[in-house]
Amino acid sequence: MIENFNYLAFAIPAFFVFLFLEYRIALKLKKQHLFKYESSISNLSIGIAERMLNLFITASCYSLFVWVYEHYALFKIPNTWWVWVLLILVTDLVWYWYHRLGHEVNILWAAHIVHHQSEEFNFTVSARITVFQALIRNIFWCLIPLMGFHPVMVMSILVVHGAYSFFTHTQLIKNMGWLEYILVSPSIHGIHHASDEKYLDKNYGDVFVFWDKLFGTFQKEEEAPKYGLTHPVNSYSFLWQHFHYYLEIIAACKKEQGLLAKLRVVFGHPATMDQDIRPSLEKRFLQRRASPAYRFKFKAYLNAQILISVLLLFFFTGTYAFLQVPDKCFVVGFILLTLINCGALMEQRKWIYYIEYGRLLILFSYMFWKAGHIELVILWMILMYLLEQVFRLRALYLQYVLRYDRL
Numbered sequence: 001m002i003e004n005f006n007y008l009a010f011a012i013p014a015f016f017v018f019l020f021l022e023y024r025i026a027l028k029l030k031k032q033h034l035f036k037y038e039s040s041i042s043n044l045s046i047g048i049a050e051r052m053l054n055l056f057i058t059a060s061c062y063s064l065f066v067w068v069y070e071h072y073a074l075f076k077i078p079n080t081w082w083v084w085v086l087l088i089l090v091t092d093l094v095w096y097w098y099h100r101l102g103h104e105v106n107i108l109w110a111a112h113i114v115h116h117q118s119e120e121f122n123f124t125v126s127a128r129i130t131v132f133q134a135l136i137r138n139i140f141w142c143l144i145p146l147m148g149f150h151p152v153m154v155m156s157i158l159v160v161h162g163a164y165s166f167f168t169h170t171q172l173i174k175n176m177g178w179l180e181y182i183l184v185s186p187s188i189h190g191i192h193h194a195s196d197e198k199y200l201d202k203n204y205g206d207v208f209v210f211w212d213k214l215f216g217t218f219q220k221e222e223e224a225p226k227y228g229l230t231h232p233v234n235s236y237s238f239l240w241q242h243f244h245y246y247l248e249i250i251a252a253c254k255k256e257q258g259l260l261a262k263l264r265v266v267f268g269h270p271a272t273m274d275q276d277i278r279p280s281l282e283k284r285f286l287q288r289r290a291s292p293a294y295r296f297k298f299k300a301y302l303n304a305q306i307l308i309s310v311l312l313l314f315f316f317t318g319t320y321a322f323l324q325v326p327d328k329c330f331v332v333g334f335i336l337l338t339l340i341n342c343g344a345l346m347e348q349r350k351w352i353y354y355i356e357y358g359r360l361l362i363l364f365s366y367m368f369w370k371a372g373h374i375e376l377v378i379l380w381m382i383l384m385y386l387l388e389q390v391f392r393l394r395a396l397y398l399q400y401v402l403r404y405d406r407l
Helices: 007-026 037-072 081-104 106-118 130-140 143-147 151-166 177-181 185-192 210-214 240-255 259-266 277-285 300-320 325-346 352-369 377-393 395-402
Strands: 294-297 405-407
Touching: 007 210, 007 300, 037 143, 037 151, 037 240, 037 300, 081 106, 081 130, 081 143, 081 151, 106 130, 106 240, 106 259, 130 143, 130 325, 143 151, 151 185, 151 277, 177 294, 177 377, 240 259, 240 325, 300 325, 352 395, 377 395
Parallel strands: none
Antiparallel strands: 294 405
């Protein structure tokens, strides 16, 4: 099994090495304000979920590329050195229009908005991509094998293209000199993440800057940008951050009469959305937080959960091809519940105690299944019920995990 380990899994520790270096440099430059703990954890949680779920769709997308190439390719482009230059240009041009439409069409913005929710701008933000965005992006990538580029070449260039965009999410590099006439720099991409009116809907390019100049969407950095959305998402909830805009689209559609009017909402521009919808949904679905004068003392516990999720993701990525369906279901269920739990911790939700029961149920069910005694799950559930009645585990959990600190 070791010789067949998927070495792409090592991209995960590499990401954290660069993140650690960025943080240490920020501390040395006395720019620790570039990192906000809760926001960074939220960014990492979303990235972990996307990397995990993307494993299920990557093979399917490659098969889709092969099918498009074999049945509908307009040309059969050879594998020569100059073709790779053409391929990276074509890939970035497709990205530009995918990215631009992701900002101009509501249903596409619903998948992409998560990437822009963070009010900080550092390497953690590069991980803030949802599996919905990955699915939509791969549909656009089908245009490349349709042109006649071989799927193996396409997959290879997408790795390079994605790796470059990681390094454009930082504030520690402000100027790349003459290279900024060719390449997207962190300063140029930072403008894209800004919520200032003059910076909105600018700089869609991922690698090359000339697409924005060609299509009239380029903006250089002038005043220091304010990052995030024009109407911030007032929650660290893992689920809310993923699904709030879909709920907003549904709510907006309910207000319209007739199919055509509803389609205008779904495929309309985000700027035309009723801005009163999100606050009303927040009142309905988001619980009121505890007093801002207090916070739960949860960092050590939260850090441990993120670490466990990262380690599970690393081994899951490396051994994905060898795992059985129940193994995959266990890892997905356990990690997703953990990430939901992390968001609930930052939101100070006391109901996370019941998520802990869910995680333990998944864990013991998996262990008993591997041991060939799945029926023991019933005994475990009875035992947990008795322990709760005798030792009041919920009260102990809230006391020692969700302790209050005065700010």
